Every structure is written in structure tokens, then in C-alpha cells.
Amino acid sequence: MNHEGTATVRPSTLAWVGRHLEAGERVVGAEALHGGITAEMRRLVIGARDGRTRDLVLRSYVDPFYLENAEDGLIGEAGALTLLAGTGVPAPSLVAVDPTAAQCAYPSLLMTHLAGRTVLDDRGVEARVRLLARQLVAIHAVRPAERPGEYTTLTTADTVVVPKGGDADVWAAAIEVIRRPAPPYEGRYLHRDFQPGNVLFDVPSSHPEGARITGVIDWAGPCWGPADLDVAHCSVNLALLHGPVWGLGFAGAYEEAGGVLAASGSERLYWRVRDALAASEEVRSVSQPWREAGRTELTTRAVEDRLDAYVTALMDAPG
Known part of the structure; x- marks a missing residue:
């Protein structure tokens, strides 16, 4: 592994991390983790006096655009990781959190590093979809003693961006759907950004169908709401990554x-x-990390076309 120097982490943040290590441990390396949008992620290599090492992950909100919501996001994530430590959901363990940058250069959270990797290619997707569905059911089975805040949605009928070449009538009908009041629902504990980019897998190179989930990450937005919302979010991500048919089928797998x-x-x-x-x-912000991860064919236009096909299929589906 090619480590970037520890100087890539600000001195005040390094000092804060050091205060939460075991006696005799220190940060000996740092590596940028790619794929995130809202925060800077780094894997920190922690060395002990006897030569052994372990990894931790540091999340820091650096971009001024996202700093406004950093405190709420980090408090929510810290609460989620604490809650999930007593469940079978494979989430990181919380080490420390500084949501207001009282000691760090930026609002930050330190957590354990999980084995595995994100898998975004088409090979083996059928097996992974089944695993994703089972994992999401397990998340929705979590019953916190204290419920997190109610879900929120920012999209309105006036903020929807119709893709170039999209069927205007189909999109107009879809927009009318979300003008309606939200249906009543039975609340569940939601991840709120459950999708392939936030799930880690162990995939045997010779047998991709033998994949298993090793972790679920990015718990910045846990909330209380309808299971349908988490399922819908994973569905649209599957549709954009692998094609509309996979998005349409995820609810059935769930x-x-x-x-x-x-x-x-x-x-x-x-x-x-x-x-x-x-x-x-x-579309632009989600497709760029996918291209950086190797899905170079997923240009903004290609993803827009898949989204248009997915919305059209949803509106054409019977009952």
C-alpha cells in the first residue's frame, strides 16, 4: 500500500487521534479513501511498539458546502454506530467524535476499519442483490430504545431535473405523484443511504457468486421512516449502476x-x-465516483438515460 504522509492529516487532528489510541500506539501512515461525496475519508495506519499495525478510518468534513450539516451528521453517525454495536449489523465501531471541531481542524469522526471492498461491477450482481436485500431487512429490524429523528426529503416537484431527451409526459406524471401527501406508514430504523457504494463485500475472485457482506458504512443519516424509502433508494442506485431491471426487482428481493x-x-x-x-x-455527483471506481462507461449522459428508462418503467408498471 502506498501511504500518503501523515502530514495529509492536520496536526491538531493527528493529536486528537493520538489521544484515543492505546498506550504505545501512533499514526504511522495515512491513505485517502475514494468514493465519498460529502466528507474526506482517510484510512489511518496505527503502529504499536511491537511492530504490529491496525487500521482506523477518519471522516472529516472539509468542504465548506457540507460544513453546515457536519455537526448533525457526525452526531447521528456516532449514535448509529453506538446503537449498532449491540446488533448483528456489521457496522464500524465508534472510537471518538468531534462534531464541532473543538479539538480537530475540521469536524471529525474516528472509527474502526472494516474488511472488504465496495463492488460496483455487473459480474455477480444477482447474488449481491440478494445479499443487499437480506442486509436491509436486518437493518430495518433494529429497534432503538430512542428513535432517531423523522426522515426528511429535500426534492420537491419544482426541483426535479428532467433528463435531456426524457419523455416530458412521463416525467410530468411522475412529478404529479410526489405532489401528493406522503402515504401513512409503519416506521422503521432507516440507514437512508443504503446502496452498493456503502456496502463492503468479500468476493472470491474465482467465484463472485460466493460473495458475502463484511460491512455497512456511512451512517451519517439514520432516521425513522418507511422501509419503502430505503428500498426505493437502493433500487434507483441499482438501476443506475446495473440497469433498470435490477432496480425494478429489488423490492421483490427485499x-x-x-x-x-x-x-x-x-x-x-x-x-x-x-x-x-x-x-x-x-446524477453528476453520483456518477463521478462510479467512474473513478472503474465504471468509466457510466458518463453523466449514460446515467441520465438509465434514470429516464427507470422512471418510465415505474410509471408504466401495472398497479
Whole structure:
């Protein structure tokens, strides 16, 4: 592994990390982790006097655009990691958090490093979709003693971005769907950004169908809301990464794994369309990390075309 120097982490932040290490340990290396959008992620190599090493992960909110919500995000993530430590959900363990940058250069969170890697290629996707569905059911089964805040959605009928070449009538009908009041729902504990980029896998190179999940990361937005919303979010990401058919099929995989969704087709459509239209505002920001991860064919235009096909399929689906 090619380490970037520890100078890539600000001295005040390094000092803060050092105060949360075991006796005799120190930071001996740092490596940038790619794929995140809102925060800077670094893997820190921790060395002990006897020569052994271990890894921790440092999340820091550096970009001024995201600093406004850094405190809430880090407090939410710290709470989620503390809660999940007593469950079977494979999340990192919390080491320390400084949500207001009282001691660090930037608002930061330090956590354990999980084995595995994100897998975004098409090979083996069928097996991974089943694993994703089972994992999401397990997350929704978590029952916190104190509920997190209610979910929020920022997309409105007026902020939707219709892709170039998209069917204007289809998109107009989809926009009308989210003008309606949200359907009633039975609340569940939500990850709120559960999708392939936030799940780590161990995948045997000779047998991709033998993949297993080793971790679920990025717990900055846990909340209370409908299971349909997490399912819809993963669905649209699968549609954009692997093609609309995989997005359309994820809800069925979730139910096969024991998950329960809204009873009526119109209620399910509301949540699916709401998250799909939210993606219309973020195509450029989500497609760039995918290209950096090797999916170079997923240009902004290619992802827009997949989103258009997915929304069209949702609106054409019976009942």
C-alpha cells in the first residue's frame, strides 16, 4: 500500500487521534479513501511498539458546502454506530467524535476499519442483490430504545431535473405523484443511504457468486421512516449502476428476504418515484465516483438515460 504522509492529516487532528489510541500506539501512515461525496475519508495506519499495525478510518468534513450539516451528521453517525454495536449489523465501531471541531481542524469522526471492498461491477450482481436485500431487512429490524429523528426529503416537484431527451409526459406524471401527501406508514430504523457504494463485500475472485457482506458504512443519516424509502433508494442506485431491471426487482428481493413494504401499489409507487426523482438532481455527483471506481462507461449522459428508462418503467408498471 502506498501511504500518503501523515502530514495529509492536520496536526491538531493527528493529536486528537493520538489521544484515543492505546498506550504505545501512533499514526504511522495515512491513505485517502475514494468514493465519498460529502466528507474526506482517510484510512489511518496505527503502529504499536511491537511492530504490529491496525487500521482506523477518519471522516472529516472539509468542504465548506457540507460544513453546515457536519455537526448533525457526525452526531447521528456516532449514535448509529453506538446503537449498532449491540446488533448483528456489521457496522464500524465508534472510537471518538468531534462534531464541532473543538479539538480537530475540521469536524471529525474516528472509527474502526472494516474488511472488504465496495463492488460496483455487473459480474455477480444477482447474488449481491440478494445479499443487499437480506442486509436491509436486518437493518430495518433494529429497534432503538430512542428513535432517531423523522426522515426528511429535500426534492420537491419544482426541483426535479428532467433528463435531456426524457419523455416530458412521463416525467410530468411522475412529478404529479410526489405532489401528493406522503402515504401513512409503519416506521422503521432507516440507514437512508443504503446502496452498493456503502456496502463492503468479500468476493472470491474465482467465484463472485460466493460473495458475502463484511460491512455497512456511512451512517451519517439514520432516521425513522418507511422501509419503502430505503428500498426505493437502493433500487434507483441499482438501476443506475446495473440497469433498470435490477432496480425494478429489488423490492421483490427485499420481500423474499422477509421485508414488509407498503400494502398498496400506489403507496409503493409514491416512495419509488420520490427517490428516483431525487436522483435527477444528483446524477453528476453520483456518477463521478462510479467512474473513478472503474465504471468509466457510466458518463453523466449514460446515467441520465438509465434514470429516464427507470422512471418510465415505474410509471408504466401495472398497479
